[in-house]
Amino acid sequence: MTINNNTFTGEYSYTLDVKGRINIPAKFRNDLTDDNEKSFVITKGMDSCIWVYPIIVWQNIEDELKKLSSLSNINRSFVRNTVRYASMVKYDKQGRIAITPKLIKYANLGKEALIIGMVNKIEIWDPGLLAKTDELSQKIDSSQFDELANKIIL
Amino acid sequence: MTINNNTFTGEYSYTLDVKGRINIPAKFRNDLTDDNEKSFVITKGMDSCIWVYPIIVWQNIEDELKKLSSLSNINRSFVRNTVRYASMVKYDKQGRIAITPKLIKYANLGKEALIIGMVNKIEIWDPGLLAKTDELSQKIDSSQFDELANKIIL
DNA sequence: GATAACTACCCACTGCTACCCATAATCTAT
DNA sequence: ATAGATTATGGGTAGCAGTGGGTAGTTATC
Numbered sequence: 214m215t216i217n218n219n220t221f222t223g224e225y226s227y228t229l230d231v232k233g234r235i236n237i238p239a240k241f242r243n244d245l246t247d248d249n250e251k252s253f254v255i256t257k258g259m260d261s262c263i264w265v266y267p268i269i270v271w272q273n274i275e276d277e278l279k280k281l282s283s284l285s286n287i288n289r290s291f292v293r294n295t296v297r298y299a300s301m302v303k304y305d306k307q308g309r310i311a312i313t314p315k316l317i318k319y320a321n322l323g324k325e326a327l328i329i330g331m332v333n334k335i336e337i338w339d340p341g342l343l344a345k346t347d348e349l350s351q352k353i354d355s356s357q358f359d360e361l362a363n364k365i366i367l
Numbered sequence: 368m369t370i371n372n373n374t375f376t377g378e379y380s381y382t383l384d385v386k387g388r389i390n391i392p393a394k395f396r397n398d399l400t401d402d403n404e405k406s407f408v409i410t411k412g413m414d415s416c417i418w419v420y421p422i423i424v425w426q427n428i429e430d431e432l433k434k435l436s437s438l439s440n441i442n443r444s445f446v447r448n449t450v451r452y453a454s455m456v457k458y459d460k461q462g463r464i465a466i467t468p469k470l471i472k473y474a475n476l477g478k479e480a481l482i483i484g485m486v487n488k489i490e491i492w493d494p495g496l497l498a499k500t501d502e503l504s505q506k507i508d509s510s511q512f513d514e515l516a517n518k519i520i521l
Numbered sequence: 522g523a524t525a526a527c528t529a530c531c532c533a534c535t536g537c538t539a540c541c542c543a544t545a546a547t548c549t550a551t
Numbered sequence: 552a553t554a555g556a557t558t559a560t561g562g563g564t565a566g567c568a569g570t571g572g573g574t575a576g577t578t579a580t581c
Contacts, residue, residue, distance in 0.1 A: 217429055222408070222453040224469070230571070232528090239568060240454070259437065287438065305530070307569075329451055332432045336447070350444035357441045365431040366449065382560070386538085390559060459540070461559075 218246045219267045221330030226340075229326050233317060234309040237265075238328060241335060242308055253310060253335075256299035261342050263312065263320045265335035268301065312337070372400045373421045375484030380494075383480050387471060388463040391419075392482055395489060396462055407489075409470060410453035415496050417466065417474045419489035422455065466491070 225238045237253075245251070245267055254271040258264040266274070278296070281288045298319075302310040312322070320339060327338045351358070379392045391407075399405070399421055408425040412418040420428075432449065435442040452473075456464040466476070474493060481492045 217426060220429060220433075222429075222450045222455070224451045228570070232572095234570095236569060259440075260443065291438065306532095309569090311528080329447060330453075331437075331443075331446055332429055332450055334437075347444070347448075350440070354441045354444070358445055361435075361441070361445045362449075365428060384560065384562095386562090388560090393558060457539095460542095463560085465538080 218244065219249070219270055220244060220332055221335050222332065223330050225328045227326055227328055228324055229312070229317070229322055233312050233314065234305075235312060235326055235328075235337065236307070236309050237304050237335075239308060241328075241330065242304065250303070252301055252303045254299050254301055255310065255312065255316060256295055257297075257316065257319055258336060259295070260346055261320055261339075263316050263322075263337040264295075265310075265337065266333075270333055271299070372398065373403070373424060374398060374486055375489050376486070377484045379482045381480055381482055382478055383466070383471070383476055387466050387468065388459075389466060389480055389482075389491065390461070390463050391458050391489075393462065395482075395484065396458065404457070406455055406457045407464060408453050408455050409464065409466065410449075411451075411470065411473055412490060414500050415474055415493075417470050417476075417491040419464075419491065420487075424487055425453070 221241050221244055223238075223240065225240075227236045227238070229235045242251075246269070249267045249269055252268050254266045254268055256264050256266075275296075278288065278292060298316065300313065302312075304310045320337060321342055322337070322339050325340055327340050327343055329336045329338065329343075375395050375398055377392075377394065379394075381390045381392070383389045396405075400423070403422045406422045408420045408422060410418050410420075428449075432446050435446060437443050437446075452467075452470060454467060456466075458464050474491060475496055476491070476493050479494055481494050481497055483490045483492065483497075
């Protein structure tokens with residue numbers, strides 16, 4: 214049973230093997246609807262992590278992008294930095310996806326990796342980098358943080 | 368008989384077994400509506416405790432989180448921190464849920480644990496930590512309670 | 522066209538967890 | 552008061568999840 218379809222929560226620790234493969238947590242695979250055909254789109258995240266989208270979620274993003282004018286600055290840079298590196302991956306019988314060397318390098322991944330559910334997508338992090346990023350963001354935006362928390366969390 | 372659906376009150380003392388399982392009080396289970404399918408979402412609380420939400424309550428939180436665009440830095444770190452420790456748990460035939468080692472460590476749980484109804488969610492505490500937190504909050508200026516009094520009639 | 526490199530797919534091992542059963546204590550109804 | 556039901560806790564186990572490694576078939580290179 215799942216909370217919501219194609220929706221991911223929780224943090225898991227997994228190992229990246231010498232072939233560049235990493236396991237997608239069984240929970241996440243179960244949350245994935247069948248029309249995704251066991252496939253994700255992996256790409257560069259906006260922090261130093263890898264973003265993993267279910268393909269039908271990614272399709273929505275592409276549709277939205279098509280509607281946006283290229284005159285928009287933010288749109289151009291999002292397309293350039295994110296979409297550019299996107300590639301489709303299907304997980305194997307053991308539930309693993311292969312990560313391209315470019316993305317492994319970008320996310321500074323070693324043997325240990327953290328996989329985090331981010332509601333509509335998944336993030337893959339180097340543990341050290343995530344800790345550092347966390348620390349930074351909490352120092353900077355605590356007031357905006359509280360504002361969001363008051364709005365959303367019961 | 369229940370007062371309100373998915374609404375929890377009262378304090379109960381339970382034991383965490385060696386497998387990290389803890390009983391959800393029978394009264395709370397009875398208060399849980401069927402559409403939750405015997406499932407909760409457990410996550411880090413704001414004090415050093417564990418928050419336990421009925422699934423349908425958590426779904427509202429997820430829906431709100433989905434509306435936040437990942438283009439914004441603050442949104443990304445907020446979603447990450449909110450969802451990172453959240454996982455769905457279903458209670459077994461005996462009415463127990465399994466608590467992840469990470470959360471046990473965070474809440475500093477030993478064998479004894481207090482389970483407290485917090486209206487729309489449940490809190491799990493180490494008894495010593497709760498006592499200490501209680502003591503601290505008693506010292507807080509009573510003017511803050513006066514402020515609350517303007518919002519809620521008891 | 523021969524060889525090297527790579528990738529997709531397959532198999533194997535280990536440890537854990539979800540599920541089951543057992544038992545004692547407590548509650549409930551007649 | 553007593554029998555039956557429910558609740559709280561402990562423990563065993565089959566099956567699966569996570570990980571490593573092998574190989575055949577495909578693509579790239581010279």
